Amino acid sequence: MKTQINGTDILELGFPEGKIIGIALKINSKRNGFTRDEMIANFKNVLETPENYIDDKIFSKLAVALIEKSNEKPEDFIALNQNPNAYSAYGLDHIEDGARKQMEVAMKLPVTVAGALMPDAHQGYGLPIGGVLATKNAIIPYGVGVDIGCRMALSVYDIPEDFYFENEAKFKKELITNSIFGAGHGFHGQYKSDHAVLENETFNMNPFVKNLKDKAWSQLGSSGGGNHFVEFGIMEFAKDDAVLNIPKGKYVALLTHSGSRGMGATIAGHYTKIAKDECKLPEVAKNLAYLDMNSQLGQEYWLAMNLAGDYASACHEIIHNKMERALGATILAKVENHHNFAWKEIWNGEEVIVHRKGATPAGKGVMGIIPGSMTAPGFLVRGKGEENAINSASHGAGRQMSRTQAIKNITQTEMKSILRDHGVTLIGAGLDEAPMAYKDINQVMEAQKELVDVVAKFTPKLVRMADDGSKED
Template structure:
């Protein structure tokens, strides 16, 4: 004899999704259980749903029963466990944000990288795997922000011998913040159908064209430096030794920022979460809005890559050299990947470097400390991820209030670094010790080489004009 909706109403269920789920699950999963035992089991669930929140079969019913009567989606009572790398160097705010993310009903797994610090929604340095859902703020505002390095067979002593020439190259061929090129280079990215099919993207096309090949503000940079290859990188045919290199860090400019803002609002309107989790609102990938965001996010990621490629093309032309190799990766993005059981998951890396087995990447330090070329080890517990940099140890506001320009100048001089632009908020002292960060993630990546900045250009250099 099968249960009916009226039977469940008599033991405390009300008309709605929980009742339907209970009927469906109990008849499918407990077919051999007598009628009275089925009713008794569901009575326990409706009277105390919290105790069934982790039940292999009845958890969906319990979760629905715990959902507030309004349209706010309840978080799970207990969050899933997650791995933390370098926990003693991570601020409490980032840990709290990660714990909240692990309580989302769509969360499958998570990990926190050693450069983690507090952000909006998911902490920067947070990795979150979800089930068929994408979180715009789990990707971040600067969609597809990435690292890109080109390596040259040029004697490294040229950086000192012809320092003014290299500075001139940077000043004439890079733009930051609100500055753009008078004659932007065209790119095939603008032929993509998303620029005509998605409204928010279509509205941004002219601005995206104007900003192509430029870099954002904040911690974005283009710099010359010295690469020291310690282990042969077969993928790039790079033997151990010293090389001159160009390293850039930037993202998808106004295009990505507006996509992020638009779809975050859409997600927050459709997916109402408690106050502490509101920035983690998600879009179901089976919905039109979810598919739109996925297409727009991927376009923004490709646009970010196009910007970097134009930066490096300009550098190559100025150097009159063809690079030996290019290494790049992005770190504000969501990927469709497989878990250990072969199930598809959506992996958000908000300020985290992909570190699947054999995957090359770049983890920078600060303007006056080394970065590293790495190869991922594919550790499942880290969700195939590593840090995306050193990570901040103080906020931008605190850095401006407490760091003295004289101290920065001394640090740069001792490191042998020439700086064009930047503010006190990007001072090396505002960042964690990159060597300690790398030590925390030895099981995540293999270090193949280092990069030491020598001539750095960042935003905040309006006084510098193009020179002949």
């Protein structure tokens, strides 16, 4: 039975995003003898009639904050559109209300041109994860996300399926030797990698970005924490693929998922704060604060975002190069795609900025990888270029449990059992990344049949993730 109350629970009661959520969570942390249901009931009452709680010993601060919020003058903020355009949604029956509400707010921004919600969507900060938003001449740092340029990278080897099962110990050794995980973790001294991305002139753009270079160098080629992984699996092509020039069959493949590490997170935090100072939006939309692309700050963020994306790509390149050398294998195909990014694209004949926060580019013929979980298949796909989806698809299965919920509701025994049933060897990872915390990938793929064609199926066999409980995504 659920006993905890988190920010999502309070948002769903109707509380506005922002500091008021923090006040409520602080009150809840003390609990003051209330059960979860009693605390929820009290929160509802305070929200409905805050004036009755101004002198209450427990809820007075929350009540005063709500009253102050209600007295804010609309003219102090950039007005939201009252009649926003509709957005396209896929698999809507399996998308939580919080994500829908966030998308509805995003569609009210005066700079919004179009929007779409992918079937793996769930609530995030500002734009929901799985949200796609096209804007006119404006960039939203939280529309991109914290882990800028996070991506999937795939190498399909000329190694048959049987060879993996006959040599699993070797693959395990190389996986441990050639990958490193955990928030804040990196390399030192002679173990540091080198890459042309470190010579990118954008590092000299301003003192803020320049100061990130040493940290970027130390973490180059590492994978971070949270849902990031490096894994070996079996890639099955049910038929010949002429574009990739790969015959029908089953091959060993390496799949990696990670992003721009500490550098990207620092850039996201820095420019989000600037955007909120520059772009005063109502509380419900404040995490969607945007920067004008014609402004110096807008251009700074754009360049920094692209640098972080290039850096994330370099991290994957280093991992895949190391593994290729270690295995002595020939790569038949490499595919890479990213999310948590913004692109300049043409929409209805005009240039727009397309934000894909946890969404995969799926223009016509564009290759992508959509993973499931550590026990569920992933899919190599080719985009169909569906305009209603703004040429996008999901970036994975999507969470159906928050990290907190997963840790509370899933046992180690249950996790070990499902891994054993699927023949998956796991190195690292906590209960927050248990397969049961994710939606059914087959259901997600069914909901986006009009967005992508499946080219091949990837079945994970040997998975490595951070084991430090890191929440870095």
